[in-house]
Amino acid sequence: MTAPHPARTGGQVLIDQLVVHGVDTVYGVPGESYLAALDALHDSAVRMVVCRHEGGAAYMAEAHGKLTGRPGVCFTTRGPGATNALVALHTAHQDATPLVLFIGLVPRGHADRAAFQELDLRGTFGASAKLVETIDDAARIPEHVARAFAVASSGRPGPVVLGLPEDMLTDTTRVADAIPLPIPDGAVSPGELVALSDLLSDAERPLVLLGGSRWTPRARSDVRDWAEAWSLPVAVDFRCQDLIDNEAETYVGHLGYGRDDALADRVRAADLLLCVGTAPGDVATDGYALLPHDGTGPRLVQVLPEAQPPGVLHPAALTVLAAPEAFGAAIRTLRPSAPVRWAVRTKQDRAAHLAFRTPEPDGDLLDLGAVFAALDARLPADAVVTFGAGNHAIWAQRFLRYREGGRQLAPRNGSMGYGIPAAVAAALAHPGRRVVSVAGDGCFLMNGQELATAVAEGAAPLILVLDNSAYGTIRQHQEQTYPGRVSGTALGNPDFAAYARAFGAHGETVTTTAEFGPALERALNCGRAALIELKVTEGRLAPGVTVASLREESAHV
Known part of the structure; x- marks a missing residue:
């Protein structure tokens, strides 16, 4: 007979789920609405970094997510505290950063009565989060947390908001911890590899653009090796300069604000644009001006961990549904069968970048x-x-x-x-x-x-x-x-x-x-x-x- 699970408060169940999901640090500003969770943190291995403003705390969690590739975690109280953190949610949403924001709420019996610091969670955060949920039952905390971490990390990563009614956190329940859910990486099919090789063979002025999130050291290494084997010039999206070693002989600079005019000309001249992890958005293309919209621009290869980016402006000749590491693993051994035509131009692009920097x-x-x-x-x-x-x-x-x-x-x-x-x-x-x-x-x-x-x-x-x-x-x-x-x-x-x-x-x-x-x-x-x-x-x-x-x-x- 299976032994019953020990009785725990909702606050203790919540913090135990963070441990199960590998969280070692959370950032936040304390509030009376989640005292039971703060109490559970007292004896936990999870470190609570106490910040001076919820905006700063949420930015720290967002940066933690960028740095580690795992969801950063922030705690705030309801009302003003929660809305102070909204700025970082917008950052995580646009930057594709995994983030989980826990917000203490008014007691369940006070909801919908304009209670002190009450707010409409979905109405406030729905436009900037992948998922917004309120945990009304302490027994379902493991389910909600596991889903939150999976949604924040899957596909195109982003922020998730979980509301924590104050009295729910003090309820006592007997429930098992959740098992972290798997995060799919996608894959590159043999047919897609052939199509990619054919596009490269037909190209004369290719350019690689790296960006987005879900990059790992292995992905960086594999994509760099592939680019160097083909002498492919590699540019990076705005503020993605760490996706390739800037000393790599094929790295030719960053697009976006502060970019080199010579690199902008290189984008205009490309006949094949290979985008890995990102789409050619407005910042990278100078407000969509670098690429024509009438179908006369370069052929586009789009490698993303989700089906399509929002607001697709440039249709792709080849779309690959894969995270950067899965793509890198697939192309690791893809090599040209003959000397490429653009090797000299890549060296010229590299020299132009060195002069610019x-x-x-x-x-x-x-x-x-x-x-x-x-x-x-x-x-x-x-x-x-x-x-x-x-x-x-x-x-x-x-x-x-x-x-x-x-x-x-x-x-x-x-x-x-x-x-x-x-x-x-x-x-x-x-x-x-x-x-x-x-x-x-x-x-x-x-x-x-x-x-x-x-x-x-x-x-x-x-x-x-x-x-x-x-x-x-x-x-x-x-x-x-x-x-x-x-x-x-x-x-x-x-x-x-x-x-x-x-x-x-x-x-x-x-x-x-x-x-x-x-x-x-x-x-x-x-x-x-x-x-x-x-x-x-x-x-x-x-x-x-x-x-x-x-x-x-x-x-x-």
């Missing part, structure tokens, strides 16, 4: 190109680099190399405030790795308070704050459209170095190029979280772009 002196008192070249030379190959949204990220995208084992954590949905929480999560997940976050002054102060979390948890990321006293991206657009009419883009900033020191982090300010090297060494060797404020020369907005240069261009239009 080499900084040129800009004459500024603080030369940011030289700063990032020095940083790149100092970082180990497995460094994790994080940043949010804004022109400040262009230096990190253009002048830092993402080598074998290195990672780039950045929001593809253009979400400000992401870089600092992501750096904290990365430093906690991999305390032995160097983690660097590049932040603009506007982006930093959207979640700079999470420095307190870093110090409290012993995380030691290095943060570079580019201080140009402006929302630089919008200022650039403003100067291009309404030159000289500055409105709504100027910032009044604190002393960022003093701000960092107030939290117990190392902090200092750099105003000249010569000061950066010594400051970098002090920050890297201080043994705790560190911040270097970079006083950007007045008027500098991006590499090769100043307010003066934009106004001069406008004067000649």
